[in-house]
Amino acid sequence: MTDYLTWAILVITLLVFFIYFLERRRLQKLPPGPLGLPILGVLPRFDFRDIETYRRLRRQYGDIYSLNLGLQKVVVVCGYEMLREVFVVNGDATSDRPQNYLMKELSENAERRRLQKLPPGPLGLPILGVLPRFDFRDIETYRRLRRQYGDIYSLNLGLQKVVVVCGYEMLREVFVVNGDATSDRPQNYLMKELSENAGVVATSGPVWRELRNFCLRTLRDLGYNKRFIDKCVQEEIPYVFDEIEHCIGQPFDIKPLIQMSISNIVCSIVYGKRYDYQDPEFRKLIANMSTVFEKGSSTGAINFFPFLRFLPGDLFGVKKLKECYQVEVEFNKQRIKDHKTFFNPRDPPRDYIDSILFAQTKTEILNKTQVYHHISEMFAAGTDTTATALRWALLYLIHYPEVQDKMASEIMQVTDGARLPVIADKVNMPYSTAVVTEVLRMGNVAPLSLPHVTSQDFTVAGYLIPKDTTLIPCLSSFTHDADMFPNPHKFDPGRYINSEGFLRGREKVLAFSLGKRSCLGESLAIMELFLFLTSLVQRYKFSMKDSSNPPSLKEIFGLTYSPIPYQLVASKRD
Numbered sequence: 214m215t216d217y218l219t220w221a222i223l224v225i226t227l228l229v230f231f232i233y234f235l236e237r238r239r240l241q242k243l244p245p246g247p248l249g250l251p252i253l254g255v256l257p258r259f260d261f262r263d264i265e266t267y268r269r270l271r272r273q274y275g276d277i278y279s280l281n282l283g284l285q286k287v288v289v290v291c292g293y294e295m296l297r298e299v300f301v302v303n304g305d306a307t308s309d310r311p312q313n314y315l316m317k318e319l320s321e322n323a324e325r326r327r328l329q330k331l332p333p334g335p336l337g338l339p340i341l342g343v344l345p346r347f348d349f350r351d352i353e354t355y356r357r358l359r360r361q362y363g364d365i366y367s368l369n370l371g372l373q374k375v376v377v378v379c380g381y382e383m384l385r386e387v388f389v390v391n392g393d394a395t396s397d398r399p400q401n402y403l404m405k406e407l408s409e410n411a412g413v414v415a416t417s418g419p420v421w422r423e424l425r426n427f428c429l430r431t432l433r434d435l436g437y438n439k440r441f442i443d444k445c446v447q448e449e450i451p452y453v454f455d456e457i458e459h460c461i462g463q464p465f466d467i468k469p470l471i472q473m474s475i476s477n478i479v480c481s482i483v484y485g486k487r488y489d490y491q492d493p494e495f496r497k498l499i500a501n502m503s504t505v506f507e508k509g510s511s512t513g514a515i516n517f518f519p520f521l522r523f524l525p526g527d528l529f530g531v532k533k534l535k536e537c538y539q540v541e542v543e544f545n546k547q548r549i550k551d552h553k554t555f556f557n558p559r560d561p562p563r564d565y566i567d568s569i570l571f572a573q574t575k576t577e578i579l580n581k582t583q584v585y586h587h588i589s590e591m592f593a594a595g596t597d598t599t600a601t602a603l604r605w606a607l608l609y610l611i612h613y614p615e616v617q618d619k620m621a622s623e624i625m626q627v628t629d630g631a632r633l634p635v636i637a638d639k640v641n642m643p644y645s646t647a648v649v650t651e652v653l654r655m656g657n658v659a660p661l662s663l664p665h666v667t668s669q670d671f672t673v674a675g676y677l678i679p680k681d682t683t684l685i686p687c688l689s690s691f692t693h694d695a696d697m698f699p700n701p702h703k704f705d706p707g708r709y710i711n712s713e714g715f716l717r718g719r720e721k722v723l724a725f726s727l728g729k730r731s732c733l734g735e736s737l738a739i740m741e742l743f744l745f746l747t748s749l750v751q752r753y754k755f756s757m758k759d760s761s762n763p764p765s766l767k768e769i770f771g772l773t774y775s776p777i778p779y780q781l782v783a784s785k786r787d
């Protein structure tokens with residue numbers, strides 16, 4: 214209880230400072246206006262029901278002036294020219310109606326009635342909500358709350374309404390059936406700080422739709438299909454073998470090698486080239502990106518209480534994350550500059566950046582900020598997620614050597630050991646395909662996907678979920694659902710294989726989320742995982758450094774769910 218009290222006092226103090234700072238900043242940039250008291254503003258100074266007040270203030274401050282009224286920004290616009298400038302010329306930005314209290318109370322969607330209809334959930338403290346009660350970086354918390362409150366439950370986190378969605382049926386109902394209302398992205402603090410709310414991941418509405426369509430269309434038009442990925446991986450894998458050859462028989466951490474080799478596939482697509490594993494700039498880039506994924510969090514306290522950033526030091530690691538992400542953005546700025554030197558719009562695009570440069574001549578959406586962040590997100594999302602899944606794969610394979618042996622014999626049977634596997638082999642390698650699926654299920658790289666936000670009210674299971682509610686798709690509730698996957702904590706690729714040795718056709722594990730916002734790199738990631746894993750297992754047998762002290766299967770839960778660094782031993786297959 215004392216803990217809660219200390220927290221509450223701390224937060225209230227910070228809140229007051231926060232409001233004060235906000236107030237100062239806002240007054241510096243807004244049109245001039247009369248000064249007011251903290252919180253109450255100018256309300257006690259003037260009679261705002263007398264029109265003469267507005268005339269007097271206009272005479273004093275001009276055609277546009279600010280009023281500090283409570284916690285709201287209010288700007289009064291007077292005179293024909295200024296009214297026209299604000300409401301006609303800038304009509305796109307100025308035509309929304311504020312949700313003021315009286316309007317809200319009178320409307321059918323009164324907040325009180327809404328809240329009565331939200332899904333159930335645990336009780337929390339004022340302001341802090343349930344944050345001090347649970348560890349939201351532990352996936353078990355979400356599972357426990359699901360057992361207690363069902364497939365859809367509310368969390369009161371700071372001043373935000375948050376609803377967690379679990380189980381296949383409910384996930385489908387919310388994100389597919391009601392996809393029109395549930396496909397926006399919340400403007401959470403961390404995302405804003407890192408990506409300035411630009412790029413496919415962070416945007417919503419028409420900008421997001423256009424960016425996402427551009428991305429999908431461009432990947433298709435550039436021909437990034439099965440044959441391209443086969444070729445790319447076949448070119449990359451000899452470099453990976455070279456590195457492993459130096460470590461045969463000795464324990465080593467394969468993480469950097471996996472990250473760089475997977476990254477090179479994205480680099481070939483985006484920059485039109487691969488990077489040398491010894492390239493210091495490339496190594497720095499990968500290391501910084503890895504920090505962002507391990508230390509970042511979409512459900513961390515800083516997202517719900519952004520004013521905590523005013524605490525001294527870097528308690529929530531935001532400065533560090535920004536520094537790391539900035540390394541990536543700067544790298545991409547340079548790549549775009551390099552491309553511009555040789556870009557010729559009459560030539561066919563050499564890679565993704567060329568396609569962007571070409572598209573920039575046709576659409577305003579691809580402005581500088583969007584482009585830097587979009588390229589950066591493609592690089593990051595396309596590298597870290599897939600590399601993390603591959604690290605889980607090798608970790609499970611050294612824990613389950615019988616699975617590895619079965620996979621190896623299937624690969625030998627199909628390729629004769631004479632050539633590297635290709636995507637077309639998938640149909641003849643049901644067991645290896647099942648291993649990839651089981652890795653995606655057990656590794657569960659994005660157990661809470663990314664948060665969504667409702668763009669309008671909608672009803673589900675008898676609850677009314679209001680506009681601006683943050684939604685957390687709890688994918689792990691499906692990947693570890695005992696009804697769907699008996700003995701869900703066991704790594705068992707055999708669960709997808711029928712008695713004739715074929716895939717059952719029920720291999721969807723929702724690792725890439727679902728609905729309009731689902732991962733746009735899904736098929737690329739699955740192809741990469743299949744090719745890298747089968748090529749590695751074809752050539753090497755992987756084992757533990759010390760079987761009496763096996764590496765942990767526990768995770769680091771940041772932006773992704775990744776294995777704790779481990780060492781393995783590679784030996785050549787005969």
Ligand code: HEM
Nearest residue numbers: 413414594595598599602658659662725726730732734738
């Ligand atoms: C094993 C690998 C991967 C996993 C598990 C994964 C998972 C996910 C998940 C769960 C989301 C969030 C979907 C949602 O908002 O509900 C997502 C979004 C996204 N992913 Fe992936 N991903 C992987 C690989 C990739 C690759 C290779 C790329 C790029 C080439 C990529 C690009 C993206 C992008 C751009 C989004 C944002 C989509 C949007 O907001 O519309 N991902 N991914």
